[in-house]
Every structure is written in C-alpha cells, then in structure tokens.
Amino acid sequence: MSTKDWILHLDLDSFMASVEILRHPELRDRPVIVGGNGDPTVPRTVVATASYAAREHGVHSGMPMRTALRKSPDAVFLPSDMPAYEAASAQVMDTLRRFPITLEIWGLDEAFIGARTDDPFELARTLQKAVLDETGLTCSIGIGDNKHQAKLAAQFQKPAGISQLTSDQWPAVMGPRPTSALWGIGAKTTTKLADMGLHTVADLAAADPRELARRFGPTNGPWLRYLALGKGEAGVTDTPWVPRGHSHETTFTTDLTDAAAIREHVTAFARQLAGEAADEGRDVIRVTVKVRFAPFITQTRQTKLDTPTTDPDPIQAAALAALDRFTLDRAVRLLGVGVEYANR
DNA sequence: TCTGGGGTCCTAGGACCC
DNA sequence: TCTGGGGTCCTAGGACCC
Known part of the structure; x- marks a missing residue:
C-alpha cells in the first residue's frame, strides 16, 4: 500500500450508557438506558442513549422514556450526568492527541482524524486499543477519502468495528442503498425525493441537478446530488470550534x-x-x-x-x-x- | 413513539435603499 | 400618479445532526 492522506471517523459506542457501565460494573450486560432525570415514568422525556443490551429490546435514542420502559421493563434507567460524560470524553480526546494525527472533535462522542499513512486499518486498530486501554471505552472507526465516507463507514460494523468506504467502493456499496442512508438526508427529504421517483443513492446520483435545485433550492439541491456521488469535505482541522x-x-x-x-x-x-x-x-x-x-x-x-x-x-x-x-x-x-x- | 435539548445551516419574504 | 431591478439586512421557519 502506498502512503496517502486518509480521513477516519471515530464514534464511541453507546457513549453515555458505556460511561455509566464503567462506573457501575455490575450493570455490564444489563439493558442500561440514560435519559431525563432517570425516572422513566415522567412524560415528555426521551432516551439519550441505550446500551446494546437495551437496543436488543428495540430501545433507541429519541424514544420516549415511557415507551422505553414498556419495551424494556427490566432495564436500569439513569439520569444524564453531563459532567461525567464531558470528563470521559476529554480523556478519550487526550488519548488520541498523543498520536501523530490531526484531531477534529465533533461533539462528546465523535471525532474526525486526518492522517498520512500507508495502513489506515493498522492506525485504526492502534487508536481503538489505546482508547480501550486508557478509558475502558470501545469505539467504531470508519476510513474514507472524505468525512462523509468515513462517517458512514463507522456505522457499518458497530460496536468496536473498523470499516472502509472509498470513492472506488462507493457506487457498489452505496448505490443500492436508500437515500436516507446518506449523512444529511432525513425523513422529510427522503419523502420529497421519493415523490420525484428517487429512492436509491444511485437514483439521486443520476438525477437532474436543475430539477433538484428547483425543488430544494440553489444550495441544497446540488448538495444532495453531491452527497449521492460520495463526495464530501476532506479537510480536517484541530483548530477548536468557535460556537455561534x-x-x-x-x-x-x-x-x-x-x-x-x-x-x-x-x-x-x-x-x-x-x-x-x-x-x-x-x-x-x-x-x-x-x-x-x-x-x-x-x-x-x-x-x-x-x-x-x-x-x-x-x-x-x-x-x-x-x-x-x-x-x-x-x-x-x-x-x-x-x-x-x-x-x- | 404523543414527540428532549443543544447545535448548524439554508430559504423565503419583507423592508429599505439607490 | 399606478411603478423596475438589484443589493443588503432582518426575521421566522424548517431540516438535519448528535
């Protein structure tokens, strides 16, 4: 393999629930659900994170806590403890910063990594091991030519997986998938695209850019097709984010x-x-x-x-x-x- | 599934100016 | 005084993400 620039996306697995399990080892393998004040009977509260054992019962983030209680009555429900998650996140990021990489932090449980290497899989394994050894947390890593590809690849084998998605692989891997698989296409846009007869990533990639611009606006329309072609931002920066x-x-x-x-x-x-x-x-x-x-x-x-x-x-x-x-x-x-x- | 909280970016329309 | 066109700023809403 030749040396080149790669983009990695690191995604901590069921982050908040995993931090809670580290603090309470007896909860390992039990369904753990973090959200609200920890009381699943309170209306108008939702799940922040569910452990993989809870996900097996159909619980996912964003679900009302009362629904989660119905689906997983034996789960352990815990309140969100943001200071604890911020501390755990900082420990992960400090671990990553010791490597010769560019680290762009993307929220508490995600980061993009820019690295010049001939073996991105070896780098990904090294980073996973360092994070696990130093924090006890597992993560999934995606490898790509840009952020969009790396972000999607990180979801391919969760938890604790490593996957690659490059421009060469894109048409075969992503072409048959629904447009909603793309990072930035949600429920509303999926419906509007389906109304235009565009169901798969390949459909969207072959769509008329002028028609997309007419339906979604001068910036968003062309951007949708750009996503479907597997393109994305390729720059990674370690300059801290300045909030708006x-x-x-x-x-x-x-x-x-x-x-x-x-x-x-x-x-x-x-x-x-x-x-x-x-x-x-x-x-x-x-x-x-x-x-x-x-x-x-x-x-x-x-x-x-x-x-x-x-x-x-x-x-x-x-x-x-x-x-x-x-x-x-x-x-x-x-x-x-x-x-x-x-x-x- | 009766639907959190904290963000970012884009769009459309009106006001205003030249 | 029956009304053009462009540019900019501001506001409200919408879509998406974690």
Whole structure:
C-alpha cells in the first residue's frame, strides 16, 4: 500500500450508557438506558442513549422514556450526568492527541482524524486499543477519502468495528442503498425525493441537478446530488470550534398558562445566557425566544441588540421584548431562549 | 413513539435603499 | 400618479445532526 492522506471517523459506542457501565460494573450486560432525570415514568422525556443490551429490546435514542420502559421493563434507567460524560470524553480526546494525527472533535462522542499513512486499518486498530486501554471505552472507526465516507463507514460494523468506504467502493456499496442512508438526508427529504421517483443513492446520483435545485433550492439541491456521488469535505482541522451562540430550553411536564411564570422563565434563561456569554468573553448580538404551544406548535421571535454586549439587563430586555410579540393565548409546553454571538 | 435539548445551516419574504 | 431591478439586512421557519 502506498502512503496517502486518509480521513477516519471515530464514534464511541453507546457513549453515555458505556460511561455509566464503567462506573457501575455490575450493570455490564444489563439493558442500561440514560435519559431525563432517570425516572422513566415522567412524560415528555426521551432516551439519550441505550446500551446494546437495551437496543436488543428495540430501545433507541429519541424514544420516549415511557415507551422505553414498556419495551424494556427490566432495564436500569439513569439520569444524564453531563459532567461525567464531558470528563470521559476529554480523556478519550487526550488519548488520541498523543498520536501523530490531526484531531477534529465533533461533539462528546465523535471525532474526525486526518492522517498520512500507508495502513489506515493498522492506525485504526492502534487508536481503538489505546482508547480501550486508557478509558475502558470501545469505539467504531470508519476510513474514507472524505468525512462523509468515513462517517458512514463507522456505522457499518458497530460496536468496536473498523470499516472502509472509498470513492472506488462507493457506487457498489452505496448505490443500492436508500437515500436516507446518506449523512444529511432525513425523513422529510427522503419523502420529497421519493415523490420525484428517487429512492436509491444511485437514483439521486443520476438525477437532474436543475430539477433538484428547483425543488430544494440553489444550495441544497446540488448538495444532495453531491452527497449521492460520495463526495464530501476532506479537510480536517484541530483548530477548536468557535460556537455561534448558545441556547437553553425546557419542556414542562405539564403545560404552563400563567403569564408571570412564563416571564420568569424567560428572564432566568436570558440572564443565565448573559452570564455564560461573559464567561466565554463573547458579545451577544441577537436574542431569540422560542415558545412551543400545546399540542406541539413551535414559534420563535427574535430581537437584534443595538449594541453587542454581555450585560444581562439589555439581554433580558431583548428577550422580554421578543416574548411580548407572541400571542400567548394557548397553553405553553416549552420555553427557550437563545443568544447569537458577534463574530470573533 | 404523543414527540428532549443543544447545535448548524439554508430559504423565503419583507423592508429599505439607490 | 399606478411603478423596475438589484443589493443588503432582518426575521421566522424548517431540516438535519448528535
């Protein structure tokens, strides 16, 4: 094999549940479900991560906790413990950084790796072993010519697998698969594509780009075909990600109707976000309030600040001004506030 | 399956200006 | 005074991801 640049995608297996099993070894091989406050009878909470034993019972992330309880009544339910997951993630990333690779962190449980090597499988095995030895966690690794290929390949043999998907292999491996197999095509786009008679990746790759642009817009239309051709971004950077903003939201167990209580929640979120902006040294330029009315109708209102700031008073005022532009005539299921940062 | 929370990016339409 | 076209900014919503 000749030396060349490869992109690897590393995906920690059932990450949050695996961290919990490390802390509680007696849970090994039991169905473990992490989500909400750990009480699966609370309505409007969902599964964050399910262990592989729980997945065998049909439990998956995003599923309502009450459904998960029905499917896996003997499972161990645990609350999300973000500080513990952040610490475990940092340990994994520190382990990876010791290798001569470029590490691009992509959330708590994923990373892209750029490496110049003649044997990417050997590199993948070495990384898997180092992560397992130092943290006790298993991961799956995909190898490709770009991020899209590597990302998909990592899903081919989970858990603890290594798979490769290159441009040469793409038409044979991905062509017959449904368009929903692509990274970036979800349920809505799958339906719209099916309406156009485009069902497989090969169908989409052969579709008329002008027709796609007409249906999906000038950027998204051509991008869909680009995905189907197996193309993708090939650059990996270890420059840390700079967040565009932050938000907080909460779904109430029972709907809120009291106007004063609604204002209090929005105020508290706005001031919390102002504090976080100050901690990060970032100025806020826009504040968005999100209201989800019963049964499930979501609206947003936003206010641009005259002057970028971390001062909680104008940020709170902007949030309340946005809130005032809603017609609060129905019960409120969710309230959220988000801030957008000025460029840095 | 009665549907979380935290993100990113794109689109469409209106306001406004020249 | 019956009305063009382009550019930019802003807002609201939607789609997708983990």
